[in-house]
Amino acid sequence: MGIISTIILGCVFQYHLCCGKMHPSDRSGLADADKPAVVLPGADDLSDTALPEDEADEDAEEMEEPDELADFRDQFNADPFTLFFNTGSAQTSLLPEQSQRLDELVAYLEEAPGAVVGVVGHSDVTGERAFNVWMGMERANFIKDYLTGKGIAADRIETSSKGPDEPAADNSTREGRALNRRTVISIN
Numbered sequence: 009m010g011i012i013s014t015i016i017l018g019c020v021f022q023y024h025l026c027c028g029k030m031h032p033s034d035r036s037g038l039a040d041a042d043k044p045a046v047v048l049p050g051a052d053d054l055s056d057t058a059l060p061e062d063e064a065d066e067d068a069e070e071m072e073e074p075d076e077l078a079d080f081r082d083q084f085n086a087d088p089f090t091l092f093f094n095t096g097s098a099q100t101s102l103l104p105e106q107s108q109r110l111d112e113l114v115a116y117l118e119e120a121p122g123a124v125v126g127v128v129g130h131s132d133v134t135g136e137r138a139f140n141v142w143m144g145m146e147r148a149n150f151i152k153d154y155l156t157g158k159g160i161a162a163d164r165i166e167t168s169s170k171g172p173d174e175p176a177a178d179n180s181t182r183e184g185r186a187l188n189r190r191t192v193i194s195i196n
Contacts, residue, residue, distance in 0.1 A: 077120050081195045084113065089193040091151065092186065095134055098146030102154075110151075113193070114158045124196045125160075127151045129169045130176070132185035137171060144169030147191045166196065 089109055093100050102110070117123055129144030148167035156162050177184035 077116065080112075080116050081120070081123070084116070085194050089113065091147075091191045091193075093147055093189045093191070095132070095185070095189065096143070098129075098143060098150050100150070110154060111158070113195075114155065114160060116195070117155075117160050117164065123164070125155065125165050126194045126196045127165060127167045127191060128194075129167070129191045130174060130188055131169075131172050132175070132188040133172045133179045134185065141169050141171035144171045144191075147189075151191050151193060 089106075091100065091102075091106065113125070117125065127148040129146065129148035131140035131143045131147075133140070145167065148169060152162065152165045152167050155165055172179070172188070175184070175188045176190065177187035179185055179188060
């Protein structure tokens with residue numbers, strides 16, 4: 009047996025030993041006789057060290073989102089994080105409770121590597137529409153910059169702008185316009 013074969017055999021043996029697929033007293037490295045085996049490509053002389061076929065199913069199960077992560081996602085989306093801005097601004101100071109909520113989102117994203125966040129920026133109707141669409145995107149990017157600054161990959165943050173097109177309140181009042189200048193975050 010060559011050096012490469014020895015290394016592969018050692019890796020397969022270690023995998024079986026550390027992942028609980030083989031009892032430590034069983035030093036043969038053989039798969040269970042009852043399980044169909046998948047032979048490693050190019051390892052004709054190692055066919056007796058094949059991996060059980062159902063290990064791929066176990067790996068797929070590990071990829072499923074645990075209940076506590078699914079619960080967090082559902083609760084977060086039931087009450088999406090909304091951040092409000094002043095007229096003509098895409099920057100704001102976060103209050104401690106806002107920072108805490110965003111940090112909880114960061115912790116979730118670290119635990120759920122397949123999760124993607126949607127960030128939608130909005131504006132009121134003050135000024136020209138093109139400016140308001142741009143301002144909505146800048147507001148969404150404010151959140152994206154915060155999340156990437158915390159280590160979340162930019163490709164896991166989808167930003168968009170609705171500008172003045174989806175108001176949350178009446179644009180004819182000062183209070184309504186203030187509620188429309190916002191960014192809404194959800195977990196996709």
